[in-house]
Amino acid sequence: MTHFFDADFKLGVLGGGQLGRMLIEAGGPLNIWFSMLDPAADAPCAHIAHEFVQGSFDDYETVLAFGRDKSVITVEIEHVSVPALKQLKKQGKWVYPSPEILEIVQDKGQQKQFFENHGIPTSKFELFDSGSEALQSFGTPCVLKLRKGGYDGRGVMVIKDTHSALPLFDTPVVAEEKVDILKELSVIVSRNASGQTSVFPSVEMYFNSEANLVELLFSPANISPHQEQQAQELGLRVAEAFNLVGIMAVEMFLTPEGTLLVNEVAPRPHNSGHHSIEANITSQYQQHLRALLNLPPGDTALRTPAAMANLLGAKGHDGPVFYQGLEQALATTGVFVHLYGKSHTKPFRKMGHITALANTSEEACAKAQTAARAISVRSSR
Amino acid sequence: MTHFFDADFKLGVLGGGQLGRMLIEAGGPLNIWFSMLDPAADAPCAHIAHEFVQGSFDDYETVLAFGRDKSVITVEIEHVSVPALKQLKKQGKWVYPSPEILEIVQDKGQQKQFFENHGIPTSKFELFDSGSEALQSFGTPCVLKLRKGGYDGRGVMVIKDTHSALPLFDTPVVAEEKVDILKELSVIVSRNASGQTSVFPSVEMYFNSEANLVELLFSPANISPHQEQQAQELGLRVAEAFNLVGIMAVEMFLTPEGTLLVNEVAPRPHNSGHHSIEANITSQYQQHLRALLNLPPGDTALRTPAAMANLLGAKGHDGPVFYQGLEQALATTGVFVHLYGKSHTKPFRKMGHITALANTSEEACAKAQTAARAISVRSSR
Numbered sequence: 001m002t003h004f005f006d007a008d009f010k011l012g013v014l015g016g017g018q019l020g021r022m023l024i025e026a027g028g029p030l031n032i033w034f035s036m037l038d039p040a041a042d043a044p045c046a047h048i049a050h051e052f053v054q055g056s057f058d059d060y061e062t063v064l065a066f067g068r069d070k071s072v073i074t075v076e077i078e079h080v081s082v083p084a085l086k087q088l089k090k091q092g093k094w095v096y097p098s099p100e101i102l103e104i105v106q107d108k109g110q111q112k113q114f115f116e117n118h119g120i121p122t123s124k125f126e127l128f129d130s131g132s133e134a135l136q137s138f139g140t141p142c143v144l145k146l147r148k149g150g151y152d153g154r155g156v157m158v159i160k161d162t163h164s165a166l167p168l169f170d171t172p173v174v175a176e177e178k179v180d181i182l183k184e185l186s187v188i189v190s191r192n193a194s195g196q197t198s199v200f201p202s203v204e205m206y207f208n209s210e211a212n213l214v215e216l217l218f219s220p221a222n223i224s225p226h227q228e229q230q231a232q233e234l235g236l237r238v239a240e241a242f243n244l245v246g247i248m249a250v251e252m253f254l255t256p257e258g259t260l261l262v263n264e265v266a267p268r269p270h271n272s273g274h275h276s277i278e279a280n281i282t283s284q285y286q287q288h289l290r291a292l293l294n295l296p297p298g299d300t301a302l303r304t305p306a307a308m309a310n311l312l313g314a315k316g317h318d319g320p321v322f323y324q325g326l327e328q329a330l331a332t333t334g335v336f337v338h339l340y341g342k343s344h345t346k347p348f349r350k351m352g353h354i355t356a357l358a359n360t361s362e363e364a365c366a367k368a369q370t371a372a373r374a375i376s377v378r379s380s381r
Numbered sequence: 382m383t384h385f386f387d388a389d390f391k392l393g394v395l396g397g398g399q400l401g402r403m404l405i406e407a408g409g410p411l412n413i414w415f416s417m418l419d420p421a422a423d424a425p426c427a428h429i430a431h432e433f434v435q436g437s438f439d440d441y442e443t444v445l446a447f448g449r450d451k452s453v454i455t456v457e458i459e460h461v462s463v464p465a466l467k468q469l470k471k472q473g474k475w476v477y478p479s480p481e482i483l484e485i486v487q488d489k490g491q492q493k494q495f496f497e498n499h500g501i502p503t504s505k506f507e508l509f510d511s512g513s514e515a516l517q518s519f520g521t522p523c524v525l526k527l528r529k530g531g532y533d534g535r536g537v538m539v540i541k542d543t544h545s546a547l548p549l550f551d552t553p554v555v556a557e558e559k560v561d562i563l564k565e566l567s568v569i570v571s572r573n574a575s576g577q578t579s580v581f582p583s584v585e586m587y588f589n590s591e592a593n594l595v596e597l598l599f600s601p602a603n604i605s606p607h608q609e610q611q612a613q614e615l616g617l618r619v620a621e622a623f624n625l626v627g628i629m630a631v632e633m634f635l636t637p638e639g640t641l642l643v644n645e646v647a648p649r650p651h652n653s654g655h656h657s658i659e660a661n662i663t664s665q666y667q668q669h670l671r672a673l674l675n676l677p678p679g680d681t682a683l684r685t686p687a688a689m690a691n692l693l694g695a696k697g698h699d700g701p702v703f704y705q706g707l708e709q710a711l712a713t714t715g716v717f718v719h720l721y722g723k724s725h726t727k728p729f730r731k732m733g734h735i736t737a738l739a740n741t742s743e744e745a746c747a748k749a750q751t752a753a754r755a756i757s758v759r760s761s762r
Contacts, residue, residue, distance in 0.1 A: 003703075005707075021409070025406065025410070027406075028402070028409075028429065029406070030718065030720055031720040033428075047414075050429070095683065122613055199757040209597040281714065281738075296708055296711055298714075299714040299715065303682070303685070321386070324388075325384055326386075326758060327677055330676050333679075334662060336410065337410060339411055341412040343388060357662075361408070
């Protein structure tokens, strides 16, 4: 058996964005050798991976060739070539998460069916061949989601009534009941090949409706101990249902009636776990590595309440990046700045994030927002 | 002015060992571009630096050429070419710590004279051209130290009496009074070009007398609040005396009478600050970077008591490394494993370290030692 510290051990990652970057950072203390595959020559991992291969993670031949000399293969994005991963698995490679999980998750229709088939609470839904068909049959208000290809809120539409004059998706969609949402939560779970699991304290998320991105999140979530326990148990149930090896973010809605509904899952490190780098005893990134390498899971406990705010490219700025106001953020106790190494900024592009630690979630949120507002991600001075 | 996030910013580091490695890890979130100069092709930084130059950091031409395209130049080892750094400074490069500090620190004789000239308490000493001369004139018991070239306890001899049949140094030495030592402390201080300083809570160290290496250290030190304040003030006085830019470990003796004496300093990240990665709000590595880049210093407060144990190569093992027992250490709450990426182990070689966090220093020490003992750094399975 190959150990991660052996000279010939190679971890291959499909995708080389900020999640991959923070995975590399987490692997540093364990001296894990990383190779990343990404189409962008200036991807966040390009200059920090041990090996960087420029190419498409969605292309069968490219992924197959990439995987050839790797000991373990994982992903930091879901939109990868599942057939290539199935082939690599057949060849005896360790592919985590399994291609089967990725196949389900890539299709929001299959994902919802999976939840239904495994008794995982989720909102009512139906599958349709197009948005207009859904609108006719499903009724409003509803949420339409592209079955494939959406990300970061792209490919999601909230339809208020049948008179909505929105240009509708003309490809297969999931129509979902528009449930009342009291809170949006995320629970990160891990499981290794030996079946050892872990679950992180839940995270509460606020979305920026203009950018349709997580604007602010904090942990612990402001829910009762009973709800916290239920959320963690539900997260673990989902991981077990998927027979997961790796890490998974389980996004949930908490309804005003106190019901938890699973919205969707991501079988990889997730935006809602960035704060764990400083806030939890073990970060989501190290936990993912531990799961991949069949090492025991680390303690997920929060060391202190925390909040995370994304640093998005300023509106109207498109070009080589300049960060204004970093000094102020860096001078604030308990504020941690993460820049992703993207040389080019665009409006709402995720360029970095801020984590703030404090004695309470509220204080941490205020600190993270103040720090994030002090920083302006611009394309000129 | 160049900012650290500009595309053309380059930080050059003389030395590419574990200290450089952890400096790179600390620079990840700020996306700092690193180039390391080290003679060993398989140095711990070789595969993780953005640029790695194989060459001697003690060679004038090599260092001059290395520094040519760098924005800021620093060190992770003291034994570097001071004339080359002086030349680079003359050319307008930012060289931190200054070549003048390195020149003093490279020579333990000059270092002691510097302390004396600046009213910094230190043990009595005299300089001699050889060990035998020292023994004749200085008296015993005493400590003889090579003025140049010693490290990690090499080049240090404790002489109990004049009848000691030890092979003595025949090059210039410092003879120092053998003071009674109650505790050995280290205080890490930083200062940026704007003169902003910071000081870390002091660290208490235990040495392994066989390996002559720090075996275990913990923070906060087990001293009174008054002594803690005195130690921190003394550390800051030393930094100011040196007109430091960067970080400096100030090693001190606390005598049974309660006097603090500065033993020696290291103007770079230091073994006694490893625990700060997980234990302090800001690590010594990030603090060094902040000082170099003239950013505000981060909060140095301990988040929780911590202990650090070095992982040394096992006796009798010389060859490709194999780590036995990592799982047990990784399964312990609050234990953090750092491997330095050295492919070859040798007896007592520093191969990594363990940091343990706990509610008290005592508990942290016990946990770090248990974890370090669980791991055996071997050359075969």
